[in-house]
Structure formats: C-alpha cells, structure tokens
Amino acid sequence: MNMKNKEVKIFLAGKFTSTHQPLKVINPYDQTVVASTFLASESELEAAINAAQAVQEELKQLPAYDRYDILMYISDQIQRQHEMFSHTLMLESGKPIKYAQAEIDRSIQTFRVAAEESRRHPREYLSLDWTPAGHKKEGLVRYFPVGLVAGISPFNFPLNLAVHKIAPAIAAGCPIILKPSSKTPLSTLALAEIIAQTNLPPGVVSVLPMDRKTGNKLVTDPRFAMLSFTGSPEVGWKMKAEAGKKKVVLELGGNAGVIIAETADVDVAVVKCAGAAFAYSGQVCIHAQRLFVHQSIFDEFSKHFVKLTNKLRSGDPAHADTDISSMIDEDNAIRVENWVNEAIHGGAEVLAGGSREGSFYPPTVLTRTHNEMKVCSREIFGPVVTLEPYAEFDEAIAFINNTRFGLQAGVFTNKADEINQAFNRIQTGGVIINDVPTFRVDHMPYGGIKDSGFGREGLKYAIHDMLEPRILVKDF
Amino acid sequence: MNMKNKEVKIFLAGKFTSTHQPLKVINPYDQTVVASTFLASESELEAAINAAQAVQEELKQLPAYDRYDILMYISDQIQRQHEMFSHTLMLESGKPIKYAQAEIDRSIQTFRVAAEESRRHPREYLSLDWTPAGHKKEGLVRYFPVGLVAGISPFNFPLNLAVHKIAPAIAAGCPIILKPSSKTPLSTLALAEIIAQTNLPPGVVSVLPMDRKTGNKLVTDPRFAMLSFTGSPEVGWKMKAEAGKKKVVLELGGNAGVIIAETADVDVAVVKCAGAAFAYSGQVCIHAQRLFVHQSIFDEFSKHFVKLTNKLRSGDPAHADTDISSMIDEDNAIRVENWVNEAIHGGAEVLAGGSREGSFYPPTVLTRTHNEMKVCSREIFGPVVTLEPYAEFDEAIAFINNTRFGLQAGVFTNKADEINQAFNRIQTGGVIINDVPTFRVDHMPYGGIKDSGFGREGLKYAIHDMLEPRILVKDF
C-alpha cells in the first residue's frame, strides 16, 4: 500500500484523490497517527455517483468470466499482500494481530466465494401451464442488478465488513460507493489499490470516507437503488425510514447469549466462550455477552472461565500473543466502565475484571445480574460478559429470548431434544450448536431478526439482494 | 353467503360481527345497494390484533398436513359456491360476469397452489467446511413465519387480490388482518365464511373494512411484522416510509406497453390487445395502455383494432355477453374523460371512442399522442389505449421504457433476437412474448420495478416473503 509520508488518497471512481478535508487515522493503542487520508465532500460523492451511473450499463454487460477473473484476482492479491493488510488493519483498529490476520483470511475467502457465486446468479425456468390460461407458455426468470449500491461499514471489522458489500456488488454487477468507518479506512483503501488494477470500469467501486452529514446522502439520495448498512441498531433503523424507495439491508448488533447445558463439554465451552467474550475487546456484533450455565455445572464452568479470563494477555496488538488490547477509543471504554458500575451498584458481583486504563478495559465477568441492567439488555460492545445459572432448558431459552435483539445464539449440548428446542424456539437469525454465537463463515446466511437487522449477508444472499427478477413469458 | 336482509357482518378473529359504522356497498352499474356491511373501528382492529397475536404460536405449530387440508378445503368450497362468488363479485364491482367468473377460477387455483406450496417452504442444508473455521460443521436453514401480516387489497380484483395475501399467509403460518376495499368487501367476506368453517384457530384471519385513518394503523403499528399492499403508487410508497421496522411488499400500477413487431400474428395480437386494453374498463394494474406497432403493419393493425373496439358490447355486467360496463364510480370516469380531453387538445386523434355517460366510459383508442400527455405518462386505469407506430425495435423498447413505471410489457414477435433484446432491456418485472402485459397466472413471480412496486407476489414468492430464515449450525 502506498503510504508515502503516510498520506493515503481516497478512491473516487478509479482514481486516487485528495480533498480539502484531511482525516487523521489514529492507532487506538498508542495514539500515534497511522496515516493521514481524506474525507470526501458532497462534490466528490456527486462525482462518484455520476461515474457509477455512467458505467452501470457497461458493468451489466460484463460476461461472467470477466467478473469471475476480477474477483479471483482481488482475492489472490490480498493473499500476496497478507502481511501488509493485517498490519494496516491492526494499526488502524487496535485489533490484536492474530485476529487481524484471521480477518484478512476471511476477506480472501469472501472474494473467492463471490467469484464462484458470480457465475451462479439465481435463475428460474418455470412451467406456466398449470391452468388453461398458461397453455403452451413457459417462464424464464433472470435476475438483473438493481443499480447503484450504497455501502456503509463499521470500524470493528474494517476490511471484511466492507468486503461483504464490495464483493457481492461486483459479483451482482452493481456499482457501489462504500463509506468505511472514518476511524479505520486504511485497509479498505489498500483494497482499492488492488481493485484499481483490475479491468473493472472506473466508477464501479468508490471508497469514500465521509462525515455523517455527507454520508447521509447514501441513505436519502434516490439514485442509490439499495443501501447496505452494518452498524448500530439506532442508526440503522432510522436509515430505513429515510431510505425512500430503495432496498435496505441492515446488519446491526445484539447482546448474544450462550447456553451451556449439562451435557456440554465444559473444557471446550470455556475456551470458546472466552474467545467469544473478549476477542477484540468484545467489539464484535456477535460478541458473547450473556452466558447461561446449567446449575449442575455452574461452579465448575465459572471457575475455569474466570481462570482463563485472568490469563488473557493484554498489551500491544502488534504482538503475536496479545489477546486483548485497547478499545477503539476512550469514550467507548468509559461507556463500558459506566455500565459495569451500574451493574455493580445494582447488585452484580464481579468474578473477574479490573479498572479501566485510558481506552483499555480489562476482560470482565459479572454474575448476579438482571435484565434491567444495561450490561444485560443493551449491546455492550466491550469485553464484558455475564454468567448466570439456569435450572431448566426452557428457562435458558427464555433468558436468551428476553431481549429486543436476535442476531445469533450459542448452545453447548449433546441432547438432540435440546437442539431441536433451540432451533424451534430461539429467536435469532442463527443458533450455533456446540459453539459460540460469534461463529460465522462467510458463505453462510448471516443476519439478525427483531432489532438486530433486516435481511441477510453471506455471499449468495447478499448477491441475491442486489438483484431483481424479471420474468420472460414465452411460447414453447 | 349469508346476505339476510342484505346485511353482511365483518369477520373479526373467527366471529362475524357488526360495528357502529355501517357501510353500504353500491352496484356501480345501477347504483342500487348490493348489501350493507360495516367499517371496523380502532377497537375492532385492536381486538383483531390481539387475537392474532394470541394464536400466533398455535398457528406456527400447525403441521403441514393441517395447513394443506385447510387450504384445499377453502379452494374446494369456493369451487362449490362458484356462482354465488362470481355473482357477488359482479354486483359489488360492476365487473362483467365473464371476467368475474374468471377471477373466481383464479382464486380457486390460488388457494390450491398455496396448499401445495405450504408443504414446500424453503429450506436449506449447507456444508460449512469451506475453510478450517467450519471444520466438521454443517448448517440447516429453516424459514419461520415473520409474524402478523397486514394486507390491504383494492377494488379491481376484489377477491383474488385479497386471496393473494390471505392464502400465502395461511400457507406461511402468519396471522393476517386484511383490509379489503370499502367499495368491494363482499366477496372477501364471503370467503371469510368458508375460512370460519375450517380448523384454523380463530384470530388467524380477520377481514375488516376500514376507513383510511383506521387502516393506516396497519402501516404504522409495530405489532405487524409485514405489510402487503396492492393499490396506487402514491399511497404505496408513502406507506413504505411510514412502515417502521416491518417488511413491506408493494404491488402498484403502471402504464403498460405492448410492441407489435412486423413478424407478429396481427389477428392474434388485435384480439389479445383489445382484451388487455378494455377488460373491466381498463381498471387493471397491468392494463395495456400503450401500443407500439411496427410502421409496416400499423395501418392494418389499426384498422382491425378499431373495428374490434367498436364491436365491444357494453351494458349490464350481469349479462354473459357484456364486454364492458360502468367504471367503479363516476369520479373515475370523469378523471378519464379529462385526461382524454387533455390529449385531444394536445393534438391526439381519436380513432375510437365516444362520450361519457355517468360512470360509463366507452372504449377509446387514441393516436398521435406524446409522452407529456397524462394518457401516456400516468396510469389511466380506464378503457383508453394509445396506438403509435415505430420504425426500429430499439426505438420501440425506448418507448416502452420511457416511463417511471415498470410492471409488465407485451411483445408480439417471432424473431429470436428481438425476444432477447426485449428480455435484456425492457425495464419491467415481466416481459410477455406474443401476449399482452395483462398476462398473469397465479403461481408466477409477479410485481413491478421502478415506481411499480417492491417485491413479488405469486404463491411461492409471497410465502417466501412472509418467512424469515434461521440457520442452525451444528456438528456432523
């Protein structure tokens, strides 16, 4: 990546450009300036929209073999620059390097699956002669790109969540203007350099950091046919109301729960839950926030879990063995501190934890919490987890469901009837057996119900959402 | 149907009830009172919502064989009462009896296909081990009912467009509150009597005529998980903005076009286009409004088309040979008259037509129109069609696309390359070869793009929209 003098230009319709609004990207761990880049103003956004509309028809005409080659090229190039990407991502986000590397792996896979799915757009071939009205007629359904897509991605997976908008857009044949988080635009701009090397017509992809006001045009401008947003519930649902005639997909957050039933393998569950609770300081949409453990194994689980929590290594995200580092900024760390204090004052007991230091918040385990506490009912987006016992499986499901959110849930059990109950009754977009709610592979349908989202990502599903059907009725 | 003293009760959660707001249903042809029924007030609506929520879980548990039997029973009963249904529908809507009968046939089929599809909910079974992260894991996706559906249906297909909301809701396992048009609630209330005989838990279906203010709660109340609206574009898009977190499907109108190319079978095209232009006085979402005829056959087509138009029999909708009768009300007939006059003043030539008599408007053919005239650019929803020549197929496609609507289009041609161009480039939800845009069979995906709609109906598609996916990730 071109970080000469640490100035990184933004990507406007095939060109790298600077603007009048500089944007400093700060390393959350040591507060140094990682690089300087730019915010796009309305005029750059307007240029990007115009360029996107100008190439829309050309993009639609691109044969499948070209789309495939372009997406595979991008995947291969990220692979070749794996170290640069993971390092950049670590610096801009403060994400420990081992997690940063895993995110790069996922982006490689995301583009690869997009390549494969770009040759497998949905298509239907229907008999229509179910009544005499359809005599000797049949139907073909092709799916056409909906048009210009607006993508908005958050800081917590700076590259892969942007990729989950860019890759399906290319695969679907839709131009896209992506607004990365202003805190973490660098890895996505590095991706833009690869995109610029491909045969994609300039204008198909723009990566433009923007302030919120400018960015709001992505929501309201009728030239966008679709808005794909990943971020907070409050912002997301407001966008849906303002989006006019466009399609909207919202990938929001939650306060995911886990059930550890009596037949669970406790050793496995402890390790997986610790990862799900504290990886990247819990700044993950499907972070495990609420653990419900069967009373017969509660003490055992609790003891091991606290022990493991206390062993987590905190420090510089650049170190290979760092488990937890600073949060994205001090405001967020303070917010977490306040919520934990509220819980403590309300009667919660701290099984593990410590005190905030600047933007670092230590991994924290609470028990004796109740649902009115913010640490339970809201999305904490921090390294805090609650640990509570349950008696009956029904009760555990009720605990999991007692929230306005519904993204994913984990259930550790070896009982077939409990698995069935979990699948039938847990109100989330995903139920993960013998693993944590944080589980996601990039081709699976992923998304929330209730307040946690609207629509699904995962390549096939995201591509499908960027297409609209047209039926041809013909004689046969 | 129970029309004792011509008083028809409304259907509130399994019970037939009267309210304090009587509603007279008027025969558009002779202005007699067909029957008296009732408008639901907010309190009835509230009762229906509560009842629906109360049975939601029970409905979800209904095995597929029960859902199937219920839907087949309804289909069979409509068949048995075919004459009553078509007569009622004819009386309330003024639709000529032959078209009313065809609509009943379609409702029978709609329930039947819903029964079949109720056993074929989408389901997915996925391998997840595409990366080591998914090692020994697999995914099952079941689709669960989204929850309470609000259905709003228009006067022009009083029964079948209501059925396109009720049948998929039952098939999906969603309770539904259906607001029929206040002009034509009777055939849907007759359907409610059949529904009341089934094993469906009371509360699953309510049929409540409402005034617009009360009805607006269907849009804004967060207890509805989905809104399915068929009606005018203006109303529909406004609803989308007010719908909050719910899913929205809009089936709106258009100004559908037809291309009659030089290889067309003119005799067939003339007959089909006349039907598409004037059936039920053009009060059809996919009414053929704009005909574009290749210049080499324009005179021939025009002569035959006008001749056939002049032969259409107008009169009492109860007569088997009536082709065209009164419009739904005089206001609409006056509106059509004004638009035609605007066109004439702007230079259009009248090839067939006459003068309005009350709510009857004669079948009218215009030529020398241009796109600024309302008869071209807006949805006329009346028995008026424009007839214009074209030189090149490209030009004809441009004419078809030169509108903010995009529901369906017809193309009469025997050239394979023209069919390909039509499918690739006509911007509508459906392109109908060698038939009119008015073509619809009830299991095909149906719906518009651009301003003509949002989402698709057709049983499989409508049911899918009333479901939401949940993935179970498990070991294998």
Next chain:
Amino acid sequence: MNMKNKEVKIFLAGKFTSTHQPLKVINPYDQTVVASTFLASESELEAAINAAQAVQEELKQLPAYDRYDILMYISDQIQRQHEMFSHTLMLESGKPIKYAQAEIDRSIQTFRVAAEESRRHPREYLSLDWTPAGHKKEGLVRYFPVGLVAGISPFNFPLNLAVHKIAPAIAAGCPIILKPSSKTPLSTLALAEIIAQTNLPPGVVSVLPMDRKTGNKLVTDPRFAMLSFTGSPEVGWKMKAEAGKKKVVLELGGNAGVIIAETADVDVAVVKCAGAAFAYSGQVCIHAQRLFVHQSIFDEFSKHFVKLTNKLRSGDPAHADTDISSMIDEDNAIRVENWVNEAIHGGAEVLAGGSREGSFYPPTVLTRTHNEMKVCSREIFGPVVTLEPYAEFDEAIAFINNTRFGLQAGVFTNKADEINQAFNRIQTGGVIINDVPTFRVDHMPYGGIKDSGFGREGLKYAIHDMLEPRILVKDF
C-alpha cells in the same frame, strides 16, 4: 369394482379384456377364491406395447393442467371407494384390515403428490459464459419423458407399490405397462377402472398379470425405455444384467436393523419395534429384522417387547383388531419355520413364538443368534425378529452394517453425537431416528444401497428417473 361372478378382466390399453389363461386369486387366510382374473399372453403384451407407443406423443403433449386433473381425479376416486379398495386388498393379500386401510390412505396421497409434482418437473436455466467459449450464450434444460416404462410390483403392498410406478409414470408423461403380482392383482385392477374413466389416452396405462416367462419381456424388450422393479434381490439384479440399453430402478429388500440406545424412550421403542417386526407378518421390505439394544436396558426392553409380542392378536384379517394373520402362502411359512429351526439348532434362544399352523406363522423373537444364521443374514420376510445386546455405539453400527443389504435402519437415541455417527456411518439408504426402519412417507426418497436396490422412489425421485434432460443452448 366390477367383480360380477367374481370375474375380473385385465386392463389392456384402455379396455378391460379376458384371455385364454384364467388366474384364480386365493385368499391366503381361508384359501377361498376371491375372484378369477386372467394372465396376459405375449399377444396381449404385444398389443399393450403397440398401444403405448401409439399414444406416446399425445401423452407428451398433455398440458400440465390435464396431467394434474387426471392424477387428482384418481386420488379422489380412491378416497371415495376407500372401503372397496381396502376390502379387496385385504382379501387378496391376507393383510389385516387396519394395515390394508393404511395402504389405501398412502395410495391416495401418492397420487396427490404425483399431481403436485407433475407441475414441477425439473428444469434448469444456466449461464454458460464461464469461459469465452460460452460468450453471450445461455442454457435451458427441459426434462422429457424417457418413453415406455415397464413396472413390476410385488404382493406385499399390492396397491401402493404399483401406484409408486403408475402415478409417477403418468406425472412424467410416460406410458406404462404394469405387471402386478399374480397373487394380488385385484386392487390394482380396481385402480385401472378409475384410470379408464379419465381423459388419459387409452394405451397410457395397462395392468397385465403375467406369468414369469411372459413378464420377462418387460425386462428384455428394447421398446421399453425403463424398467422399474420392486421385488426380491435375486430376481432384481438378474434383471439389471438382461435389461439391455434401458434404465433400471430396483427396489429390493433387506434385513433391516434397529439400535435402541441407552437414552432411548423404551416404551416408545417397544411399541414401534413390535409394529415394525410383525405388521403383515413381516412381509415388508423394510421389516425390522434385527434389534440391537444397549446392554444397560436390554433386560427391560426384552421383557416389554416379549410381553407385547405375546399380546398380538392373530386371526381373520377382516377383523378390525387383528394384528397378524396368515402369510401369503404356506411355502413361505415353511421357509420361515425352517430358518427359525436352523437358528435354534445353532444355539438361538426363543423368547417368544410357537409353531406354524398351515400358512400362519406366529410372531417370533429370537436371541443369542449370530450372523451366519439365515434369520440374521438373509431377508426373512416373515414375523421373526432377533434381539441382541451391544456395549458400544460403534459396535452397534458395525452390527447394523454387517450385511450385504442396506435399505433402512432405525436408531432410538437422544444423543446428538450418536445421531451424527449413525448418519455418517450406517450404510443404508435411510437412517430413521427414534423410529423404525419401516418408516416411509410417500414423497421422501426411498431405496437401498448395497444389494438392496438401485435408484430411488418417492414421487419427485421416481418422476425424475422417468425423465431425461435435453439442453437448449441459445444466445441471450
């Protein structure tokens, strides 16, 4: 059914006809003559083949709505004549009336699902531009009827196994000549009377009892495009070798096993296993022949199972409460007797049973058997079951797999890991959790691996096998 003077004509291409070879159908219970019918000779078969070929094209042209109506009509008519059908079937086969009635229910459903699937033939619509060689090309795949089908069905489900050939053939658009078992042709000939009332072109279906020599032409004659056989493994595999160029589907038998694991619900398992072991005297392809019970519950299970076995009511199949009656003939009863005696001499212990009386063989439970005994290793097709303990689940799977057959297996367990192991490793066409191998619903894919079969039935799968793909490659 027309049983005047108890003479039933056979069904040759739309006509009911007699031949020179009379065939007496004997009630296995009391050896009375149920009715007299006929064997077709080569000349009748030849006439049927010619008639079938003559209508092949007409049948192919039948629109989906006609196929659907015909299949639904047949389903409805069987429903209306339910009592006649179940009575006839009981008389010809000696099947206790409650099982006969259940079989009629299944035939009703089989035709109904065939009707639905007749509108859902497989079709594909493919993008072909994955390489430049396919630039601007796409593919449509339609599935066409393969041609004339030969169906051979056995005595044990006289109607429903014939229906599993006839219904998919009609749904696929293939003419079919069905050879029912000469022991039990009457219920299928009763079905032919319904078929004769439909609009199906005469010649599409013929039902011809034949001796083995004549019947062998169904295997060898190249005018048949497909052979669908249900019967014994020995006969079936020999047919495959003699079938020439035709497609072959074989539905053969097995010696199905059941595992009752320690988490099983024993009460449920006992009842289900008794039904699976002794219904219709075990003359069922997926009869439960070998039970493997976890050693911790072996005694409990064994005690209850023997008790229930001893309670089974034997007697006249016409009585509503008869559980078990005569076998199909004395030869088979003697064969079973011999095999049991062989086992006893080899060291097996009889937990329940008694002595043969003519063609009646009592329900028999053996233990201490080993795999060299015929009661274990061969298909007993009689009311005999072996009961053995196991220690480890792995071992139980090995027991199940230790056979040359592989039709279905049952596993009673509530452990998710055992279910996974069973699915991954049991070598059968179906693994039935918490139920018996005898489980079958008519739309599921059903068939064996190893020596138990070749191909799958179940409507969608059977229809698919009667179709062959043709791809149209075209420009787009």
Next chain:
Amino acid sequence: MNMKNKEVKIFLAGKFTSTHQPLKVINPYDQTVVASTFLASESELEAAINAAQAVQEELKQLPAYDRYDILMYISDQIQRQHEMFSHTLMLESGKPIKYAQAEIDRSIQTFRVAAEESRRHPREYLSLDWTPAGHKKEGLVRYFPVGLVAGISPFNFPLNLAVHKIAPAIAAGCPIILKPSSKTPLSTLALAEIIAQTNLPPGVVSVLPMDRKTGNKLVTDPRFAMLSFTGSPEVGWKMKAEAGKKKVVLELGGNAGVIIAETADVDVAVVKCAGAAFAYSGQVCIHAQRLFVHQSIFDEFSKHFVKLTNKLRSGDPAHADTDISSMIDEDNAIRVENWVNEAIHGGAEVLAGGSREGSFYPPTVLTRTHNEMKVCSREIFGPVVTLEPYAEFDEAIAFINNTRFGLQAGVFTNKADEINQAFNRIQTGGVIINDVPTFRVDHMPYGGIKDSGFGREGLKYAIHDMLEPRILVKDF
C-alpha cells in the same frame, strides 16, 4: 513432465512405476516414437484396486476445504505447465497445436469448476409432515461417495476426457482408476505428476494404460461401484450388460446434424460448420457430420462452405496455423476412404475432397447422399460432412432425427417458432442454436440419448452420479 530418455512411468496409487509390458506412443503425424511407457498388468491393477479401497474412508473424511485446495492446485499447475501439456498432447494425438491448447484451457477450467462444485454437493432438507405419519419429523439428505470409480477415456481428447472422470471423482470423494487410451496416455500421465504433489492420499488416483483384456476388469470387477466410459457405442453398450451391480455412465458418439435455416447468418454458419466438420479431422464425438440447409440458401451456403474447406491448411500439427493433420492411424483413414467410396458409388457427389495419403485424409464435402450410406448413418469419426437441402423445417427435423444416435444438434435460425420446434422435437441430449453440435462448455450437462449414451457429464452432473443419497429422518 519427466520424459527422461522418453520413458514415462505409469501412476499406480501415488507411485510412478514401470511394468513388464512396454508401450510405445507414436506420433500419428510422422510416426516417430514420442515416448515409451507401460501397460499395467492384472497385478498392477489389483494393487491399484487394493490401494484405492484402503484410502476410501480417509478420502471420504477429507473436509471440503482440502478437496477444494487440491483441485485448485491441480488447475493452477496445469496452467503453469500449459505449454508442456499442449505440446505433449499434440505429439501423442496429432491434434493441431491450436486445438491442443484449447483442450488444455478446458482442462484447467474443468478442475476449477470441480473445485467449486466440490463445496456444493447436493443436499436436501425436507419437511415430512405431509401426512400424520410424518408428524413432527423432517428429513435430511446427504450424498455420499458411491465408492471406487473405473474411468475409461479415449484418444480424441486425451487429457480433457480423462479429466472429466478424475476431477469429479476427487470432488465427489471417490477413488478412481483411469485407463487412458493406449495411443495417448502421456498427457494424462503428466497430469498424474501434479496429482502426486497434492495431499490426496496415495491410492485415490491411479492412471493405468491397459490392454483391452486387463481393462475389461474395470467393467466386470464388483469392487468398482461405478464405470464411467467414453468411447464407441458398440463397446459402451456391451459394457453396460457386463457391469453387474455397478452404476454405468456411457458417453458415446453420433452422427450429429446441423440445420441452417433461411434466417441464418450464412457467413457465421459457414465458418462454424467448417470448424465443427473438420477440427481434429472430425475425430470428435460431436463432430458435425450432416448439414441440412434450407433450399433458398443452399447454393450460397454450399459455395462458401466448399471454398472455406478448400482453404484449410493441412500439415504438421506443431504449426500454429495448421487446421488439419493426420488421423490417429492409417486404419481409420482407410475406413473413412472406404465409406466415402461407398457413398460415391451410391450416387453421392464430391463437392470438396481428395485422396488419402497414408493416415492423412483430406477434408471432404459430399452431397446427394442418402441415409443408407455409412457416411450418413454411422459415426464417421473423420473429416467428412454431407450437405443436403431441405424445404420445410419439419422435414429438416425429421432428417436430424432419422438416426439411431442422439448426442447434440445445431440449428442456425432467428425464428422463435423454429427454436421452439427444435427444442421440443429434436431427439438429442443437446440442441445448439446458432452454433454447431460440437459446442460444449465443461460445466453444462453433456451426453446423448438413444444409442449415443447413458447419463450426463459436466461437473455438477458427473459428481452427482458419483454420489448416492442417504436420508436421515429425525424429529424436529
């Protein structure tokens, strides 16, 4: 490729080995020895079978990501050694280098698509509660590898037709023993060197040239679960009869026809038909053998076609501009000569052609042929094409169908009704519009009906054939 001293070892279960039966591979163009390799004897075959069976379980356990990586690695390595592969293939087969290169491109793509499809094995997730018998039950269908596959591939596409057996076998998880043509084993043995570098367990793939007697064990040995044969009809159908219980897929030949209708683009059709008639001297299963041209354009087409035929450059296959070179051996050239002479004596007229020189046969165009001549009715597998006029499209279809073969057919037309007729009525596995029957891309379903084959190749279809379903019925 390791061609030291021009000795190439064969590939036996992961090891390269020599045997006691040397095999010389001769360049058909100049009769020089390309290399020396070996024929496997029964003992090597036995070793390969044993090795394959030993790794079957390990192969089945391979996660999808490993299968994918292996297949992608092979694809990439062929790409890197493109020149070596195309050169080897040209030398062993005499195929002009430009066609050899195209074949290598296809093999690269074939492995790539196999990689993608290896993650997309068919799977089904079924509701079973269509009747009370299936209450609260559901079904999962996984597809398991059938077991050891025997592959037999011909000389005419030495690499890609072997790859169409090896790639799907790896993707399906089946071990495979591949017998390449003894004339052209070298490119497939070069492929084996790449396979040997992967993580595939040794034994999964063996490439063993064999004489016919040894090779026949691939057909008759019951340890093979499936036989996939590409070659001549006579040999193929005989194999089906001898194959015992195994599955059989036959990809045989034909005498493909082309219709050039009056709306055809003659310039395009001439060029495509010349390629289809004469590429690789017509030694192609879907070689265009019979051209039927509408009488109104027959003279024009004929003149251009003959002119182009006479311009084809013959000579050394190593030259980039060689269009046609020697046939595979002189026997075949003599056979073609004889058939052409028979036609001439029967009244056929030679529009282009000349005299045989050794194994070179010149591109030949005949007219005034009739269906009793071998050049019409049999598969000529040589550079000979017949050219005949037709009057009505129906007649042209009848000509196409008047053969015992049915692989693919081409139709040049712009009339939609002719395309429909062609699709509905041409009796072949594929109908190619505006292109030649020779069209094939590697992911499309490909195969013949009538005497031309049994089953389909194309990755998804070939993989599917190497899998067998197992249903898990479970509670939900």
